[in-house]
Amino acid sequence: MINTPLVSVLMTVYNREEFISQAIDSVLKSTYQNWELILVDDGSTDKSLRIIRDYETHDNRIKVFQNKTNLGDYPNRNQAAAYAKGKYLKYVDADDMIYPYGLEQLVFYMEQFPEAGFGLCSLEQDLEKIFPFMLTPEQIYKRHYFEGKLVFHKAPLSSIIRKDVFKAVGGFANVRHFGDSDLWHRLSQRYPLVLMPHGIAWYRKTDGQEASVRRKNPLNRLKTIHSAYKHTVSDNSPLSRKEQEIMKVKFLKLEASAIIFGYRKFGWKKGQEMKKFSGLTYIDIIKNKLG
Incomplete structure (x- = not known):
């Protein structure tokens, strides 16, 4: 029998009225049903909060929170995780989407490797192994730094993380622009990683994103x-x-x-x-x- 643990889908929100409905709808369309969607508004000045409040009234799996002050990207990701009750944390940003079968795939892959602390998807095809497969901490670092197969460059959208290990390493550091890379390094010092294929989540590129600001x-x-x-x-x-x-x-x-x-x-x-x-x-x- 396939395990169906609770997945906490975490969506941090800041002025994303143009895309937020698409992001939420992508979660609602999931074939995997044992999830909660936690939305944390970080002081939006547009209609984002009004939109997500409306979704909350129509589905009791959706929970909306509003920060008293603007926390910023990674601190708000930690805040969202603090509300989570699931075994796994799955970040879906407010301008991105997850495919209908995305959660189902992520859980299926992770449950095959109970000793793993986290998983990363949307990776280049491995010419020697078929996804999913697990790497030890030593193998993770060697793969990235000695084999030329990048791991630590993935964004939070590409991850699924066990909540207990996220808490154990202290979550994201309070830094801007490289908090994801920093977290993958720290997790990989202590926990095995599951590598997964493309086609699970969909990433949007816009000028207002942190990634766009970082490149400038x-x-x-x-x-x-x-x-x-x-x-x-x-x-x-x-x-x-x-x-x-x-x-x-x-x-x-x-x-x-x-x-x-x-x-x-x-x-x-x-x-x-x-x-x-x-x-x-x-x-x-x-x-x-x-x-």
């Missing part, structure tokens, strides 16, 4: 690299000391490349800002870029 400032790229370094080269890292030494060199090259990209793409002022943040000298930057 190359300093965010540098901050993401620093965060990854902190988790990869540390006592908590599942990599060996030898592997961590290799990663030190790789991170320096990544940092140098990011700074040079900043100079070329965004000009001298932004490049100087990145150089100052990194602490590298001009010689360090050129040496690591060419080395």
Whole structure:
């Protein structure tokens, strides 16, 4: 018999009146029925709150909350998780959608690997294994950093997380633009990961999204690299000391490349800002870029 645990679908809301109905409707159309939808409005000034309140009156599985003050992206994701009662947390942003069979697939895959802490979908096809399959912490880090098969770049929409492990690692850090990458690194230090295929969730691209804002400032790229370094080269890292030494060199090259990209793409002022943040000298930057 297939297990049907409760899934807490978490939707953070901030001025998404244009798309919010489509996002909610995608959850309502789910073939998997054991879910609750938690919507947390972060001080919207448009009609978003009015729209989600209306949905709440028509389905008792939908619960709406409103923050007293604006928390911002990742803190509001933590707030939504605090209201959750499910075994699993599934983020569906207010301008994205999940396919009708999405929840059913996610639960089916996770329940096959009860020791796993979280799962990530929408990954490139693996040429050696068919999805789903599980990776240990060491395998996760090696896959991303040594095999060139990216894992830590996925957005919250691509994830399903056991609520107990989300709580155990403290949820998302209170940072902007790279909280998802930071969380995947921390979860992967302690828990196995299930990798899953495409076709479960649908991602929309708009100018108002955090991802769009992030790309406009190359300093965010540098901050993401620093965060990854902190988790990869540390006592908590599942990599060996030898592997961590290799990663030190790789991170320096990544940092140098990011700074040079900043100079070329965004000009001298932004490049100087990145150089100052990194602490590298001009010689360090050129040496690591060419080395």
